[in-house]
Amino acid sequence: MNNEKVYILEDRSILYVSGDDCYEFLQNLVSNDLSKVKDDNSCFASLLTPQGKFLFEFIIIKHKSGYFIDCEKSQSEELFKQLNLYKLRSKVDLMNLSNEFVVAAFSLKKFLEFNGAKQVLGHTIKYREDPILLDPRNQELGARLIINLEKLYLSLKKLKLKSSDTSEYYTLSHKLGIVPLGLNKLQNKLFGVECNYEELNGIDYKKGCFVGQENTARIKHKDKLSKRLFSLELIDGSVKENDIINFEGKEIGKILIDGNYPFGLIKFKELNLDTTNLNTENGILKINKPNWINF
Helix, strand or coil: CCCCEEEECCCEEEEEEECCCHHHHHHCCCCCCHHHCECCECEEEEEECCCCEEEEEEEEEEECCEEEEEEEHHHHHHHHHHHHHHHCCCCCEEEECCCCEEEEEECHHHHCCCCCCCCCCCEEEEECCEEEEECCCCHHHCEEEEEEHHHHHHHHHHCCCEECCHHHHHHHHHHCCCCCCCHHHHCCCCEHHHHCCCCCCCCCCCCCCCCCHHHHHHHHHCCCCCEEEEEEEEEEECCCCCCEEEECCEEEEEEEECCCCCEEEEEHHHCCCCCCEEECCCEEEEECCCCCCCC
């Protein structure tokens, strides 16, 4: 990632959770341990169904007396409604700040130029009063600045950052096996544990209860994880959502996200991830093997 480039992620939205019970409220819902989220640290997390199926994923950042939720815009309204359903009598205030705040991404090298910045996943500092964090999923995605839209362009000018084509950022994310766009297409189609949250620092099995925890832990500890979400590179032809993926005539997966940044749910134990070419009805694919794979 170029040191002078910044990517304005217009596909992202910012929610804000505050109130006397905001910590307990989020801690009882999300897959990661909210005690990790402090003024100097942010985390990646998800909200699952009670059965452990994927619903939403996001980054949680401490801000003033509450928490920013950095989520994909395609999911923001539904996530906001879901959080309101869980609120019940909790002393929690929810705000959708999508029209006021924006997310801007830039390089790790640029991040390390700031006073106090550390090369630690999730490490968070302040630029004036706005949080900047090293992406808690993978440091190659660089840093994220959460800033009021009215201050954005003046701040970028002072930081000597030039707005660049976001497709460069999405391509990098896709190569790293991290979904850049289209998360709404995954809802209820796979288990959270199949989304590689352990490898991307999005789940904490020691935190205790969260929505979907029981089934998630069962899959993990009984070694029942046979499928994972993988980034796919199209070698020839075309693919579309729900296409069956085959290997040597045997069905081994399905396309869940199509378009420029395809992802599929793959029975990975049956494959050599480095060399195998896969087929759909009209396409030839291979798996983008990410650098965080340790299985």
